[in-house]
Amino acid sequence: GQNIDQPTEMTATEGAIVQINCTYQTSGFNGLFWYQQHAGEAPTFLSYNVLDGLEEKGRFSSFLSRSKGYSYLLLKELQMKDSASYLCAVPYGGATNKLIFGTGTLLAVQP
Amino acid sequence: GAVVSQHPSRVICKSGTSVKIECRSLDFQATTMFWYRQFPKQSLMLMATSNEGSKATYEQGVEKDKFLINHASLTLSTLTVTSAHPEDSSFYICSLMTPADTQYFGPGTRLTVL
Numbered sequence: 001g002q003n004i005d006q007p008t009e010m011t012a013t014e015g016a017i018v019q020i021n022c023t024y025q026t027s028g029f030n031g032l033f034w035y036q037q038h039a040g041e042a043p044t045f046l047s048y049n050v051l052d053g054l055e056e057k058g059r060f061s062s063f064l065s066r067s068k069g070y071s072y073l074l075l076k077e078l079q080m081k082d083s084a085s086y087l088c089a090v091p092y093g094g095a096t097n098k099l100i101f102g103t104g105t106l107l108a109v110q111p
Numbered sequence: 112g113a114v115v116s117q118h119p120s121r122v123i124c125k126s127g128t129s130v131k132i133e134c135r136s137l138d139f140q141a142t143t144m145f146w147y148r149q150f151p152k153q154s155l156m157l158m159a160t161s162n163e164g165s166k167a168t169y170e171q172g173v174e175k176d177k178f179l180i181n182h183a184s185l186t187l188s189t190l191t192v193t194s195a196h197p198e199d200s201s202f203y204i205c206s207l208m209t210p211a212d213t214q215y216f217g218p219g220t221r222l223t224v225l
Contacts, residue, residue: 030212041219042219045216099145101154102154
């Protein structure tokens, strides 16, 4: 089956760096997604990792280790607007690429 | 990325009535769309996969006769919540998948059943 674990909540300070971890178990691996979701809004796409290593995209970076079933999202130079839930998701179901989501990590950025 | 719209953004209805939610792909022809449901402080749960020109595929535990899905064209999928009850109150979100295997989400529809 599929299982995804993320911390429920995290708090960080404006301007700092925060790392949000995600561990997963899936039968067959077809990449891992990170989404950002502000309260009351739909998720927005942040990153997609299918190979091991770190991918940097501006202030956000995402890391994947397939052998460890582990990923993290790294947010640098935190801003107040980064306060949101961060969802880790993996596809399943073969070619349909249905997504199973983790419960999300609610990040609160404080002044 | 792809642009996805949903209508309505919010709907309040009486118990027992039916509600239709539209999901449109504005700049992409989507053969596959997905419908998710999200209860407060919980993550997204996939309800069904909507396939253009064929029947939707429902996830385990989702009643297909209650949640009717119609994917009549490459740019439109509709979800109808039939005989809605208060427990159906939730945030309903659609998404589509691009050839790059990335899903883009609509803005969501907040359904409140009184």
